[in-house]
Amino acid sequence: MAADEGGVLSGPAYSLLAGGRIRFVTDSDDERFMREALGEAKDALARGDRPVGCVIVHRDKIVARGSNHEFTKKSKSEHAETSTLRSCAEYLFEHGDDCVIYTTVEPCVMCLGSIVMANIRRVVFGAGDPERGGTQMYEQVEYVRRSLRNGYVGGVLGDESQRLQHAFSESGSPSSVDAPLLQKIDCLMLNVADLDAALSFYRDRLGLPLAWRTETGLAFRVGESELVLNKGEPTEPETDIMVASAEGAARRFAEAGGSIVTGPFDIKIGQCVVVADPWGNKLVLLDSTKGLLNTDADGFVVG
Numbered sequence: 001m002a003a004d005e006g007g008v009l010s011g012p013a014y015s016l017l018a019g020g021r022i023r024f025v026t027d028s029d030d031e032r033f034m035r036e037a038l039g040e041a042k043d044a045l046a047r048g049d050r051p052v053g054c055v056i057v058h059r060d061k062i063v064a065r066g067s068n069h070e071f072t073k074k075s076k077s078e079h080a081e082t083s084t085l086r087s088c089a090e091y092l093f094e095h096g097d098d099c100v101i102y103t104t105v106e107p108c109v110m111c112l113g114s115i116v117m118a119n120i121r122r123v124v125f126g127a128g129d130p131e132r133g134g135t136q137m138y139e140q141v142e143y144v145r146r147s148l149r150n151g152y153v154g155g156v157l158g159d160e161s162q163r164l165q166h167a168f169s170e171s172g173s174p175s176s177v178d179a180p181l182l183q184k185i186d187c188l189m190l191n192v193a194d195l196d197a198a199l200s201f202y203r204d205r206l207g208l209p210l211a212w213r214t215e216t217g218l219a220f221r222v223g224e225s226e227l228v229l230n231k232g233e234p235t236e237p238e239t240d241i242m243v244a245s246a247e248g249a250a251r252r253f254a255e256a257g258g259s260i261v262t263g264p265f266d267i268k269i270g271q272c273v274v275v276a277d278p279w280g281n282k283l284v285l286l287d288s289t290k291g292l293l294n295t296d297a298d299g300f301v302v303g
């Protein structure tokens, strides 16, 4: 966008400062502040929240920063923009019309409404959000368009923001309902009284190839999966299923109407969580985020 109906220059190249002074702002200024917002988004991703970050800038200085907390605060409305606006409400009360908000994803209608009500006159965002984003609101609500007289600008480092969204989807977020949550049956686990006898039974007599062994267990390859035998009293067989992220999968299970029984907790190769479907069937979900086991020539696990 180059100019709005009022003839005021807007878009990535210009910003109107208080007093009607038009000041040239290079694209690199926008990118510089968007990078700061992306840093916030990365923090959110690391915590397991939706990776959206934002900074509020007043005369080339960042006055507030924040990110999405939907999952950690268990609140659907803890968006990066609204919580950052709240964190500097008094400052905005004085200087809002002279501030720019940079956000890594196009603000939703709730956030765009809050931005306008906080008197901010320019919005710069990264990736567009055709479904929840405020473009339609910007285009159709005259008050919103008039309020954002210094610009509603998208696409600044949008690809980087998009990459973070993909990383979040792949980690098993509730938003990625299209991605299959369960990647493969990792293993079927049984208890046996004697590991040496079990080795001779399963490997020597039944021909199963040994995958690995420790002092307390051994595993055979069964196609892509493993049959794991632990030393112990016989119990119900346990089925372990591999997921990209046990934590993300637990969240998604709960979100979908299942429940979390135990965990997530650390295991040698990553994290593990026990969940139950709505009918009480328990599933053990694990990820290999710490890497797979190494074995020596005899199949003993060495690290």
Ligand SMILES: [Zn+2]
Residues within 6 Å of the ligand: 079, 080, 081, 082, 107, 108, 109, 110, 111, 112
């Ligand atoms: Zn929002």
